[in-house]
Amino acid sequence: MKELYNRIALVGIEQEEYDVIKASYSGHIIWHQSIPKIVVKDEVLYMEKANGVGMLPVDKVVYYGIYDNDFDFITGLAIWQGECYPNAAAMLDCRFKIPCLVKALSLSKFSAPRGFISAGASVTIANDTVAKWGNWHCGENKHRFTGEWESQFTATIEPYYEGEAVRIMMIGDVYWQIKLEGDDWLKSIHPDNAGFMPVDEDLLADTIYIKETLKMDMIGNDYIVGKDGSKYLLEVNHIPNITRFDEVREAYLSTVIEWIN
Template sequence: MMNTYNRIALIGIEPEEYEVIRAHYTGHIIWHLAIPKIVVKDEVLFIEKANGVGMLPVDKVVYYGIYDDDFDFISGLAIWNGPCYPNAKGMLDCRFKIPCLIKALSLSQFSAPRGFVSAGATVTTTQDTVAKWGNWHCGENKHRFTGAWESEYTATIEPYFEGEAVRIMIIGNKHWQIQLEGPTWLKSIHPETAGFMQVDADLLADTLHIKKALQMDMIGNDYIVTKEGKKYLLEVNHIPNITRFETVRTVYLETVIDWITSS
């Protein structure tokens, strides 16, 4: 039976994923690869047409992506407070890395103290240290140093932890643990050698707790597990990569399609 939601918006969904969703939904779809203009009025969300002039009311939104200018857009979705996947309020709280990290560290049982450096300030350390800045992931905007370092940007600093980098990823009620890889100390999900591994029950429980507290529908938490077995939360991915592994992509699409077609 067709649900009552007859117009959905897909924002940031790539063509390959759009085609799958389109094949499973017969209602009207507004599809934008980039951030569209929106208006929220009388608790109704209007999104500009993909083709032509004007805006149309939308019943549900699926958002996937990270853009330089998407914070205001996500804020608009949160003000609308309508059906959005992932939950707009959760995305809003996690869009900026440093505020999200602060919240996550207060929730995690695997937190470690962080430092903070203002843009233009110099910090001096005697131990191996990592600075992180900006709101991108994938190993970008990170610097490892010992001694004096002047930060060009507002940054957090933390001890460099030697160990195995892993990600706990959760979409809906499915979860995986992924071993992150890379030729340098910077590890990510993208190298061909990255792959699935046995799930650590404690890391999964920690991620589930953070996911629930931050009202997130999907999450990717990165941890370091040292040789001594100590575990540390490194960062939270509010839009984790879903295309790197076909298994994850399939679950994401099934979850989105089920959410779209449910009343």
């Protein structure tokens, strides 16, 4: 039988959030701001110490962040099957952006057909088109084109939709709709003029269905609302930004603290 230890691990949590969590938890904490080494043995998760040599068993893991090398780490958490926030198996299913999008499009009411292009292949398209590749968000790894284009990366391609870019963000049962902004066609949560807006009930219902079906604890779904009222799911953020807005950060911290305790 697995022995329980009064020890949690915080991985990827920044200093400011760590301080809040630490002040609300009386047990032992292992804190790593980068991906630590782990071992899963006899249903126990062992994690390298934050300081010093060796590993210690942990009871619960809170993971926040996106790293180049985090897929194997999340895989280990999923194999462990212990208590992890967010759900490790769901993070594993959603870590890679294109496969996650495929799953989400099969569930969304606002799905639209996508194209696909292998690295090194060329495609010619008469209409305004957007290619997306890689596993990063925030407007990175995207290219807008018309005509012939050769991709250096494996990518999805989709029509460029004119309209308002929004995000439905959920932490547990708490939700917001955020208007994404930017100086050009690339929109994200980071510009100073991005902010909260009234929630579209159809987009919220769509996000809830995707979140619950994929068993995600938190989610950020990006949509375009066209000038004609049409709506399109653009992408799914499995680890949405929680530090951009104080209200979101406070909801995240209260959720994590309640979960830990």
